[in-house]
Amino acid sequence: xxxxxxxxxxxxxxxxxxxxxxxxxxxxxxxxxxxxxxxxxxxxxxxxxxxxxxxxxxxxxxxxxxxxxxxxxxxxxxxxxxxxxxxxxxxxxxxxxxxxxxxxxxxxxxxxxxxx
Numbered sequence: 001x002x003x004x005x006x007x008x009x010x011x012x013x014x015x016x017x018x019x020x021x022x023x024x025x026x027x028x029x030x031x032x033x034x035x036x037x038x039x040x041x042x043x044x045x046x047x048x049x050x051x052x053x054x055x056x057x058x059x060x061x062x063x064x065x066x067x068x069x070x071x072x073x074x075x076x077x078x079x080x081x082x083x084x085x086x087x088x089x090x091x092x093x094x095x096x097x098x099x100x101x102x103x104x105x106x107x108x109x110x111x112x113x114x115x116x
Contacts, residue, residue: 001056002052002053003050003052003053003054004053005052006045006049007045007046007048008045008049010044010049011041011042012041014041014045015037015041018036018037018040018041022036022037068104068105071097071101072101075101
C-alpha cells in the first residue's frame with residue numbers, strides 16, 4: 001500500500017526534475033523529450049515504490065509471496081508446454097494445480113484485506 005502511495009506521489013516530482021535536467025542539457029521540446037521524461041519518471045517512481053513496499057512488508061509475508069511466485073512460475077511453464085499437447089496428463093494436472101493456486105491466492109487476498 002505504501003509503495004503505491006510513494007510511487008504516485010513521487011512521479012510528478014521525478015517528472016519535474018527530469019524536465020529541468022533536460023532543459024539544462026539543452027534538449028529541445030518534442031516527442032522524444034516527452035517520452036524520455038515519461039520513461040525516467042516512471043522507472044524512478046516504480047523503483048521507489050518497490051523499495052518502500054519491500055521495506056514495509058513484514059518478513060513472514062515476503063516468504064509467502066516468494067513461494068507463491070515460484071509456484072506460479074512452475075505452473076506457467078507447464079501451461080506453455082500444454083499449448084503443444086493440451087490433452088496430456090501433465091496438462092490436466094497443471095490445470096488442477098492452477099485452480100488450487102487460484103483458490104489459495106484469492107483466499108489469502110480476502111484474509112489480507114480483512115486484517116487492515
